Amino acid sequence: MPNADLTAIKERVVRHGAFVHDVIDEMGGVVVGQTRMIERLLIGLLCNGHVLLEGVPGLAKTLTVRMLAQCIGTSFQRIQFTPDLLPADVLGTLVYNQQTGRFTVEKGPIFANVILADEINRSPAKVQSALLESMQEHQVTIGDQTFPLDDPFLVLATQNPIEQQGTYPLPEAQMDRFMMKVQVPYPSREQELEIMRRMARTNTAPAVSEVATPEQVIRVRQVVNExxxxxxxxxxxxxxxxxxxxxxxxxxxxxxxxxxxxxxxxxxxxxxxxxxxxxxxxxxxxxxxxxxxxxxxxxxxxxxxxxxxxxxxxxxxxxxxxxxxxxxxxx
Structure with missing residues (x-):
């Protein structure tokens, strides 16, 4: 490729991708020692791919996902997967209105930009399949109506690797739908000390500022392709x-x-x-x-x-x- 073309792409990378490092810095001010996880989540966001996070409880997986949605100014929904969860609890359902005698659509929590599927392996296969179909098709069918999902749309799922009783492990074909599976490690001694100093407060309510917009995310995806x-x-x-x-x-x-x-x-x-x-x-x-x-x-x-x-x-x-x-x- 000619150097002139690379220079033009470099300019677009700098111009449209500058917010990415603002997001990393903003999240790094709250989440300690998980830079790799933050970068992998951003890669999934920039490349329109979903990410599966695997780690023991307490490693800031949920916090990181929520902070990411706040930083880019998108809607966020957390879905706690349990054995009694139904597909309608995720996607939505038809509700009968006695006054009008008609069915109306009640949309589920899947209709958001960033979805945290917490402990996805705790729900049965039919619920997992409903979620993964939405991930693949970027749309949801309720009754005879099909609804497109918002863009950007990112599913970040978590699973606990050590507690397997009462779980439904994701089959290989469904695991393949995730762009990346990220192992979330324990923090180091120094990181643990910093986490304790920051978070051991009775009134701790960590928050981040909005440093990007959904439009910027969509725009930088084109730069990734270039x-x-x-x-x-x-x-x-x-x-x-x-x-x-x-x-x-x-x-x-x-x-x-x-x-x-x-x-x-x-x-x-x-x-x-x-x-x-x-x-x-x-x-x-x-x-x-x-x-x-x-x-x-x-x-x-x-x-x-x-x-x-x-x-x-x-x-x-x-x-x-x-x-x-x-x-x-x-x-």
């Missing part, structure tokens, strides 16, 4: 995904007995988009292999189905992805 990606980087993305399906072809014969099913073509699409989003966060007009490598664990790990042998040996999907990263040649 970022330059060299053909070698595209080939690298495809090689990483294919290495999950045919490990032996990429010199990782050991993984062939550990991977039951590799990532779908949706992984290639999402890896491309996530790498673009990562490049924009770094204020670049082009995508590098390092952008790809930075987001590979969150994009690929939840799409790999391990064999029983891998589970018996305690080999995680993240470890398998790291083996692939270490083996596939970087352009």
């Amino acid at each position: 970022l330059y990606m060299d053909a070698q980087v595209e080939q690298y993305i495809v090689d990483l995904v294919l290495a999950t399906r045919t490990p032996a072809a990429y010199g990782t014969e050991r993984l062939a007995r550990l991977i039951e099913h590799g990532a779908s073509p949706r992984a290639s699409i999402n890896l491309n988009l996530a790498a673009r989003g990562h490049a924009l966060l770094r204020r670049r007009a082009y995508v590098t292999p390092d952008d790809v490598r930075a987001v590979v664990p969150e994009v690929l790990a939840h799409r790999i189905v391990r064999t029983y042998e891998a589970e018996a040996e305690g080999v995680t999907a993240t470890a398998l992805v790291q083996d692939i990263l270490d083996t596939v040649e970087v352009p």
